[in-house]
Amino acid sequence: xxxxxxxxxxxxxxxxxxxxxxxxxxxxxxxVGPANEGTxxxxxxxxxxxxxxxxxxxxxxxxxxSERLLNEGHERWEGDRCPICQxxxxxxxxxxxxxxxxxxxRVCNGCVLAAxxxxxxxxxxxxxxxxxxxLAIIKKQVDKGxxxxxxxxAGQYYYGNLxxxxxxxxxxxxxxxxxxxxxxxxxxxxxxxxxxxxxxxxDKSRGVRHWQLAAMxxxxxxxxxxxxxxxxxxxxxxxxMHWMISTKMGLEESLNYIKRLFVRGRAxxxxxxxxxxxxxxxxxxxxxxxxxxxxxxxx
Numbered sequence: 001x002x003x004x005x006x007x008x009x010x011x012x013x014x015x016x017x018x019x020x021x022x023x024x025x026x027x028x029x030x031x032v033g034p035a036n037e038g039t040x041x042x043x044x045x046x047x048x049x050x051x052x053x054x055x056x057x058x059x060x061x062x063x064x065x066s067e068r069l070l071n072e073g074h075e076r077w078e079g080d081r082c083p084i085c086q087x088x089x090x091x092x093x094x095x096x097x098x099x100x101x102x103x104x105x106r107v108c109n110g111c112v113l114a115a116x117x118x119x120x121x122x123x124x125x126x127x128x129x130x131x132x133x134x135l136a137i138i139k140k141q142v143d144k145g146x147x148x149x150x151x152x153x154a155g156q157y158y159y160g161n162l163x164x165x166x167x168x169x170x171x172x173x174x175x176x177x178x179x180x181x182x183x184x185x186x187x188x189x190x191x192x193x194x195x196x197x198x199x200x201x202x203d204k205s206r207g208v209r210h211w212q213l214a215a216m217x218x219x220x221x222x223x224x225x226x227x228x229x230x231x232x233x234x235x236x237x238x239x240x241m242h243w244m245i246s247t248k249m250g251l252e253e254s255l256n257y258i259k260r261l262f263v264r265g266r267a268x269x270x271x272x273x274x275x276x277x278x279x280x281x282x283x284x285x286x287x288x289x290x291x292x293x294x295x296x297x298x299x
Contacts, residue, residue, distance in 0.1 A: 069212055069226075070241055076249050077184055077218035079148070082108035090286050091220060091251050101137045104148045110290030113299065131162040138162075147181035150174050151189065158189075158199070168199035179210070187214035188222045195229075204229075215242075220249045227254065236266045244271070248278030250286060255279045 080088050082097065089108045090096040097106035135156070141149030154174035160166030172193060178186035187210045193200050195207030208229055214222035227242035240261065243254040258275045261267035 069216060070245075072216040073218045073223065074245055074248070075218050076220060079105075079184070080218075080220075082106070082111055084108070084111040085288055085290070087288055087291075088250070088286050090283075090291070096291075101134075104138075104141050104146055104152065108288075108291060109294045109299065110288050110292075113294050113297075114290045135162045135164070145181065147178045147183035147186070150181065151178035151183045151186040154178060154186065154189070172200055179213075184214040184217055184219040184222070187211070188219055188225075191222060191225065195225075215245075218249075220246050220251050223249075224251055224254050224257075227257065231257075236261060240267050240271055244275055244278070247275045248282055250279065250282035252279065 076088050080093065082089055083100075083103070083105050084107055087108065089106060093106055097108050098112055099105070100107050138149055138153050138156070142153050151174070154171045156162045156164050157167045157174065158171035172190070175186045175190050175193070179190060191207040191210035191214070192198065193207070194203045194210065196202065208226065211222040211225050211229075215226055223242055223246040227239040227246070230236075230239040230242060240258060243258050246254040247258060255275050258267050258272055262269065262272040
């Protein structure tokens with residue numbers, strides 16, 4: 001599944017003033033209650049009061065949830081750490097790490113290089129190129145209820161890899177199971193599928209909900225996509241808030257989106273400066289001698 005995003009020229013248009021929610025619904029609503037004579041239907045008034053109270057309650061709950069969404073998930077989830085050096089792995093993780101088949105955890109390229117240099121290759125068990133062997137290892141972990149393995153298997157069904165037939169419904173079923181077991185990656189994938197109608201009936205609200213659940217627990221890509229969704233809806237301020245969080249966790253794509261808005265006058269100089277500093281701090285925290293050596297050698 002490919003991340004979605006607005007076209008390069010869509011940023012300015014998406015951020016132009018859209019009619020507010022009040023304007024949008026104003027013409028659809030009729031005055032409630034009698035217009036003359038002072039005749040009062042008390043049952044109608046009670047019903048109207050109950051409806052208004054319910055709407056106020058829902059609005060309050062939505063406001064509380066929105067506040068939680070922006071206040072939680074500012075630190076990456078622990079599964080993004082290399083199990084050896086305990087540093088967060090640079091993004092995108094599949095470019096800066098290798099999955100260890102025994103535990104389905106990603107080991108950063110710096111620690112892989114160090115193991116090779118120290119003659120400890122046996123301590124790492126990357127996947128082989130043999131489809132049958134890979135599938136057997138994954139299914140063994142799936143049988144143990146490993147959420148990461150279940151989500152990984154879902155990906156194989158989704159794309160028809162490792163000799164498996166392409167089976168999107170089966171993939172979605174596995175993603176749901178992995179998400180229930182706590183896989184943030186599965187929530188992200190489900191969000192992508194539902195938002196785009198990719199293999200399932202399109203349901204953008206449901207897709208956003210999956211991203212929200214993952215973002216509040218520190219899933220960087222899900223946080224970024226919440227910003228994209230807000231941008232599409234013309235809410236630049238909220239988009240920048242989400243991207244500021246993901247930028248400070250080391251996602252360069254989010255930084256570039258903020259830069260684009262800044263160039264087009266939709267984000268402030270202060271916001272872009274804060275994003276640059278936050279991204280720099282995140283990258284500094286992920287540095288190690290071994291990782292720098294990998295970059296120097298071009299591995």
